[in-house]
Amino acid sequence: MIACQNLTKSYRSGHVRHQVLKGINLTVQRGEKVALLGRNGAGKSTLIKQLGGVELPDRGRIIRKMTNSWPIGFSGGFQGSLTGYDNARFIARIYGSRLDAIKAFVEDFSELGSALRRPVHTYSSGMRARLAFALSLAIEFDCYLIDEVILVGDANFHRKCHTELFDKRRDRAMVIASHDMQIVNEVCDRAVILRDGVAHEFASVEEAIAVYNAL
Amino acid sequence: MPSLRQGWDIQVRVISALMVRELTTRFGRENIGFLWVMAEPLLFAVLVGLLWRMMKGPTDYGVDIVPFVASGYIPLVLFRSAVSRGVKSFTANGSLMYHRQIKVLDLLLVRFLIELIGHMMAYLFIASVLGVLGFFPLPHDVGFLVLGWLYYALFTLSVMLVVAALSELSEAIEKIVPVVTYLMIPFSGAFYIVSALSPAAASVALYSPAVHGMEMMRYGIFGPSIDPHFDYIYPVGFCLPCMALGLVLCRMVRKRLVIE
Numbered sequence: 001m002i003a004c005q006n007l008t009k010s011y012r013s014g015h016v017r018h019q020v021l022k023g024i025n026l027t028v029q030r031g032e033k034v035a036l037l038g039r040n041g042a043g044k045s046t047l048i049k050q051l052g053g054v055e056l057p058d059r060g061r062i063i064r065k066m067t068n069s070w071p072i073g074f075s076g077g078f079q080g081s082l083t084g085y086d087n088a089r090f091i092a093r094i095y096g097s098r099l100d101a102i103k104a105f106v107e108d109f110s111e112l113g114s115a116l117r118r119p120v121h122t123y124s125s126g127m128r129a130r131l132a133f134a135l136s137l138a139i140e141f142d143c144y145l146i147d148e149v150i151l152v153g154d155a156n157f158h159r160k161c162h163t164e165l166f167d168k169r170r171d172r173a174m175v176i177a178s179h180d181m182q183i184v185n186e187v188c189d190r191a192v193i194l195r196d197g198v199a200h201e202f203a204s205v206e207e208a209i210a211v212y213n214a215l
Numbered sequence: 216m217p218s219l220r221q222g223w224d225i226q227v228r229v230i231s232a233l234m235v236r237e238l239t240t241r242f243g244r245e246n247i248g249f250l251w252v253m254a255e256p257l258l259f260a261v262l263v264g265l266l267w268r269m270m271k272g273p274t275d276y277g278v279d280i281v282p283f284v285a286s287g288y289i290p291l292v293l294f295r296s297a298v299s300r301g302v303k304s305f306t307a308n309g310s311l312m313y314h315r316q317i318k319v320l321d322l323l324l325v326r327f328l329i330e331l332i333g334h335m336m337a338y339l340f341i342a343s344v345l346g347v348l349g350f351f352p353l354p355h356d357v358g359f360l361v362l363g364w365l366y367y368a369l370f371t372l373s374v375m376l377v378v379a380a381l382s383e384l385s386e387a388i389e390k391i392v393p394v395v396t397y398l399m400i401p402f403s404g405a406f407y408i409v410s411a412l413s414p415a416a417a418s419v420a421l422y423s424p425a426v427h428g429m430e431m432m433r434y435g436i437f438g439p440s441i442d443p444h445f446d447y448i449y450p451v452g453f454c455l456p457c458m459a460l461g462l463v464l465c466r467m468v469r470k471r472l473v474i475e
Contacts, residue, residue, distance in 0.1 A: 011473060049474065053315040056470045070313035077313035081240050093232035094314055096225070 002051060002068060002143060002173070003027040007060035008197075009046055020046045021057070022197030028143060028173050030066060035184040035205065036177040037212045038194035044177035045071070045147055047194065051175060052145050066142035066173065072132060073147040084116035084123075084131050088138070095139045102138045109160065110134040130157060137164050143173035181209050225316050233317070233325040241329075252333030253340060256292045260285040260341055276408050278437045282351045285341050286436055287405030287429060290364070293334035294371045294403065294425065295396045300326045301379030302392050309474040319469045320462075323379055327372050335364065352436060360435030366428035366450050373454040376461025383468045404429030410442035417444065424450035 007024040010017045020043045028034050036044045049055045050062065052071045070077045078087040088106045092099040107116065110130040120128065136144070144165070166187055178184055184191060184205065191208030193200045202208035242251045264284040267275070275283055304322055311317050345351035354360050382389040400406070404426035409417050420426045427445040434443035
């Protein structure tokens, strides 16, 4: 289980404080797939960053009773000046995993081939997303935090992500921030709409989608 | 709740992974790699030592001038480069915060350790080369040499923690750091011995914990002839509160850190 209690987060720009999260209460149970819906700027990414421990909330608590991935997205979690392989090595070291297993998985999953020997900052955004996905799936977590990247890449890669994430890891919990209602409908058990800094729960995913579409 | 043992294992793993990462990003894998970290202090120490020798003659304060300058300059360069490596290091490494087992202190510690090891290697190297050539005396007491280094390193680390945090909180601080570390020169004890100062100047110099460390090192190398002045308690009494302040500030900065 991962639970947030009364989470608040604000950002400062100059002297103005912008309150993004105004008291979020959300519990994700083991194996549960929760969709985070909301308009751009509603705080979906912000909430995912707090859940992942990337940023720390102003107030409130996060209780973690299962391991969670870092937020899976375009940029996070790797170093641009290092090569794909160096990044894989780094991830293997800090998570205490076997390097050869991770290397094999990343090679196979990302299909980046010789590009893995080049610095990540030379990658296109699609290539970055492939690497990001490969690295985060190479480590096993109880809960995956997914920030909007499901639809990147070509059809083939899209299919692979789907298989790895939603078939092979169907027993894991996921928090998915997405604007793609098809995925939400297909995969998620619950949907939450972020609006005005508060999380609104709904009885069913369909109901949440209907409300979201009317936003 | 992970046990202490597990925590320690994670800590060791994180530090060593960060160390490798930092070394590869800074020095690459080409040519001499990590040995570059020695290059700057070595060049500084040798060139400044030779300059002083030309200006002031072969000895100063009754000891050989080249080892005197080299032994003072390398710790000073350590202080300056470690503190400036700390500046804005949290923002620069924001992407590492994606991994919850990495703490901001790990970043600083790794940067500090790389500087410390590099400068100590440079020191050892220069002392051995000069020693073989007959310009560097056999240390009078290695224990004091090491102790002096420890005091100097402690001082450097505690200042680095405070400066690294402050540089994230204020642009102005980031800008004045180079000037302030330059002004540290007279308070580093690098270019004089306390016993040669006037009593008034000596009492001012001894407010700086770095001077205590430097006097210990000099005593360790040159022996009682330089009449060292140092205290064991005062530098610790200065550095520990400074370090505590640094830790509090780092915590504050971490809380506010915005990561892309």
